[in-house]
Amino acid sequence: MKLKKNNLAVYSIFILGFFFIQSQEKSNNIPLNLNGIKADFVNESYGDHKRNKFDIWLAESEKPTPLVIYIHGGGFSNGDKSNYYNSKQLVRFLEKGISVATINYRFQHHKPFGILASLNDSKRCLQFIRYYAEKYNIDKNKVGVYGASAGAGTSLWIGFSDDMSDPSGSDLILRESTRVSCVGAIATQATYDFFKWPEILNLSEELMLDVNSEKRIAKAFGVKYEERIDLKSYDKTIKELDFLDKIDKNDPPMFVFNNQKGGIPKNNNQRNHHPLHAKALKEKADKEGLESVVYAPKIGITDSKNIGIVDFFIEKLK
Numbered sequence: 001m002k003l004k005k006n007n008l009a010v011y012s013i014f015i016l017g018f019f020f021i022q023s024q025e026k027s028n029n030i031p032l033n034l035n036g037i038k039a040d041f042v043n044e045s046y047g048d049h050k051r052n053k054f055d056i057w058l059a060e061s062e063k064p065t066p067l068v069i070y071i072h073g074g075g076f077s078n079g080d081k082s083n084y085y086n087s088k089q090l091v092r093f094l095e096k097g098i099s100v101a102t103i104n105y106r107f108q109h110h111k112p113f114g115i116l117a118s119l120n121d122s123k124r125c126l127q128f129i130r131y132y133a134e135k136y137n138i139d140k141n142k143v144g145v146y147g148a149s150a151g152a153g154t155s156l157w158i159g160f161s162d163d164m165s166d167p168s169g170s171d172l173i174l175r176e177s178t179r180v181s182c183v184g185a186i187a188t189q190a191t192y193d194f195f196k197w198p199e200i201l202n203l204s205e206e207l208m209l210d211v212n213s214e215k216r217i218a219k220a221f222g223v224k225y226e227e228r229i230d231l232k233s234y235d236k237t238i239k240e241l242d243f244l245d246k247i248d249k250n251d252p253p254m255f256v257f258n259n260q261k262g263g264i265p266k267n268n269n270q271r272n273h274h275p276l277h278a279k280a281l282k283e284k285a286d287k288e289g290l291e292s293v294v295y296a297p298k299i300g301i302t303d304s305k306n307i308g309i310v311d312f313f314i315e316k317l318k
Contacts (some may be wrong), residue, residue, distance in 0.1 A: 046128035066142035066317035073149030114222025127176035146184025159183030182316035190280040192241035
């Protein structure tokens with residue numbers, strides 16, 4: 001089945017439209033947190049790509065500490081680890097004895113192309129820090145990941161995928177586990193299987209139309225638009241991107257927050273960050289028996305725990 005504007009286009013909502021977090025490259029910014037404390041390690045390289053960098057603040061402790069990894073948003077097309085430098089959450093984690101890393105990853109238009117390349121970079125960064133846990137004084141068994149928008153989806157993909165380690169591989173870093181203790185998602189998408197979005201968002205085909213949708217789908221799968229797409233050959237990619245389908249009761253506890261309004265989305269930004277994404281994740285977690293705390297107050301979803309993401313992570317990591 002070939003990619004055609006009248007069928008695939010109506011389902012394409014791809015992430016190039018993520019406008020939740022937009023910033024220019026800021027990798028040269030000095031990584032100072034709100035207390036004026038510089039990261040202990042700056043622009044640490046975890047791979048061969050120029051954007052395979054992270055900064056890490058180490059909590060004061062003689063014993064190995066838990067770790068939180070923050071993954072920035074930006075539609076897999078922009079954004080930077082410096083987005084997190086001024087976060088109050090970063091400071092709170094450190095005060096509670098939890099180290100914090102903020103990471104960069106290649107964008108979808110960098111070789112190799114496509115969303116999976118971005119996701120795999122974040123996965124490798126997690127494995128890299130685990131491999132060098134002694135250097136960073138990290139307890140590799142107490143790691144949580146979270147982010148916003150594209151970073152949120154990345155965190156859920158890591159959290160809900162089965163262990164992606166390669167125990168017998170030649171790359172010793174990739175032998176490390178990818179399983180984590182908890183995951184968090186702010187203004188997330190429910191899945192990167194975009195064919196599920198019309199049902200999740202209760203949209204008609206007409207409302208899903210977008211003039212650039214063919215090109216977006218092509219970029220999502222990492223192929224040139226001119227090459228067109230044979231969907232049969234990309235079933236594996238679609239399945240791999242569907243972290244909603246991956247959820248089961250053995251996955252790490254999940255925290256989701258979305259303060260967007262409901263109703264019919266009028267643009268890509270609203271579609272990409274609609275609270276019905278949070279609802280879909282909650283319904284799947286409840287069905288599978290996975291522990292979750294989900295807030296989407298503008299469509300009536302709250303939680304009796306009434307806690308924020310920092311307290312949720314502290315509970316799971318400490």
